Amino acid sequence: MSLKALEVQWRWLRGHVLRRRVQIALALRVTIAAILALIAAQMADLPLPLWAVLTAVIVTQMSVGRSLKATSDYLIGTIAGAIYGGAVAILIPHQTESALLLVLVIAIAPLALIAAARQNMNVLPITAIIVLLVPTFTQASPLASAINRVLEVGLGAVVGLLVSFLVLPSSAHRQMRLAAARALDRMARALVDLVAGLGRGLSNDDLHRLQDGIGQALVGIDTVGAEAERERKARLSSQPDTGPLRRTLLRLRHDLVMVGRVAGIPLPEALKLRLGPRVALAADTAAEFLRKSGTALLAHAGPPPLEPFEEALAAYEAELAAVRREGLTRVLPGDVAERFFAVGFAFEQIHQNLIDLQRVVTEWGPETK
The missing domain is CATH 1.20.58 (Methane Monooxygenase Hydroxylase; Chain G, domain 1)
Known part of the structure; x- marks a missing residue:
C-alpha cells in the first residue's frame, strides 16, 4: 500500500473518530466504570457484584449532568424499593408458594403504579422483587437482602459517578x-x-x-x-x-x-x-x-x-x-x-x-x- 493511500485512510479514520468522539468517550467511561465496579464489589466482598456493575453502567451517561440525574433517581428508587420490599417480606409470612405469590402482588402493585406515573422511578418494583425473591434462593434474610441491595447499588453509583467526573468528562x-x-x-x-x-x-x-x-x-x-x-x-x-x-x-x-x-x-x-x-x-x-x-x-x-x-x-x-x-x-x-x-x-x-x-x-x- 502506498504512502498516499495510508495517509488517506488515516485522515478518514481520524475524521470518523473526531465525529464520534462523544460516543467513543461514553463507551470508554462505561467500560471503565463496569470494570472498577466489579473490582470494588469483589474487594468489599458483596454477595452479588452483578448489581454494582449494572448500576455503574446505568449511571454513567453522556454528560455529567445526566449522570447526576441518573444517580439520584436510581439511588432514591433503590432505597425506597428496598425499604418497602423488605418491610413486606418481613411483616407478611410467605413460606408457601401461594403466600409468596400474594406477597409478590402486594410488593409490586403499588410500586409499579408509582413507576408508571413517574418514569424516573422504574427501579422501584425491580428492587422490591430482588429483595423479596433473593432470600428464597439464598440463605439471606429479607433484611440482609435489602441492605445488600442498597450497598451494591450505592457502590456502583459512586463508581459510575466518579468515572463520569474523572474519565473524559463530557459537559x-x-x-x-x-x-x-x-x-x-x-x-x-x-x-x-x-x-x-x-x-x-x-x-x-x-x-x-x-x-x-x-x-x-x-x-x-x-x-x-x-x-x-x-x-x-x-x-x-x-x-x-x-x-x-x-x-x-x-x-x-x-x-x-x-x-x-x-x-x-x-x-x-x-x-x-x-x-x-x-x-x-x-x-x-x-x-x-x-x-x-x-x-x-x-x-x-x-x-x-x-x-x-x-x-x-x-x-x-x-x-x-x-x-x-x-x-x-x-x-x-x-x-x-x-x-x-x-x-x-x-x-x-x-x-x-x-x-x-x-x-x-x-x-x-x-x-x-
Whole structure:
C-alpha cells in the first residue's frame, strides 16, 4: 500500500473518530466504570457484584449532568424499593408458594403504579422483587437482602459517578452548544426553502419535512439544557444559563412556522417580480447569520454582524412600501392579502429574535471558555 493511500485512510479514520468522539468517550467511561465496579464489589466482598456493575453502567451517561440525574433517581428508587420490599417480606409470612405469590402482588402493585406515573422511578418494583425473591434462593434474610441491595447499588453509583467526573468528562453545556449549532443550521436551511416557496408554493408534505426536524432538535435541546442546569446547580459549571438560548431558539422556530403558513400559496406574479428578490435576500442574510451564530457558539466566539440582514430587510420594506403606494395590493383577494402582509410581520419578528440571538451568543462568547 502506498504512502498516499495510508495517509488517506488515516485522515478518514481520524475524521470518523473526531465525529464520534462523544460516543467513543461514553463507551470508554462505561467500560471503565463496569470494570472498577466489579473490582470494588469483589474487594468489599458483596454477595452479588452483578448489581454494582449494572448500576455503574446505568449511571454513567453522556454528560455529567445526566449522570447526576441518573444517580439520584436510581439511588432514591433503590432505597425506597428496598425499604418497602423488605418491610413486606418481613411483616407478611410467605413460606408457601401461594403466600409468596400474594406477597409478590402486594410488593409490586403499588410500586409499579408509582413507576408508571413517574418514569424516573422504574427501579422501584425491580428492587422490591430482588429483595423479596433473593432470600428464597439464598440463605439471606429479607433484611440482609435489602441492605445488600442498597450497598451494591450505592457502590456502583459512586463508581459510575466518579468515572463520569474523572474519565473524559463530557459537559452538558458543550453538548448544548453543539445541539444549538445544529438547530440553527437546520433553521437556516428551512428559512431559505420556505421563502423560496413564496415563488412556487409548498405542499403540506414539504412544510412538515422542513419543520419536523427542527421540532425534534428543540426537544433534544430542552433535555440537554435541563442537564446543563443540573451541572450549574451542583457548581460543576460556570457556563451561562441555558434558558435564554432555549427560549430564543423556540421563538425562531415559531417565526419559521409563521413563514411556512405564508409559503403554502405563491404570491401573485406581479408581487413576486417586485418583492421576490428582496425577500430572498433577506432570507439569505438571515440564514447566514443563523449559521455563523452556530459556528460562534461552537468556537466560544463573539456573534456575527447583523447589519447585512438589517440592510436587506430595510430594502424589502422600502420596496413593500412602494408596492402599496402604487396600489398593487388593493386588488388582492382577502386570503392572499393576509398572507402577503404576514410576510413582513414574520420578518420583523425574525429581526427581533435575531437581536436576542446576537445577545445570547455574546453571553456564551470568549469569556465563558
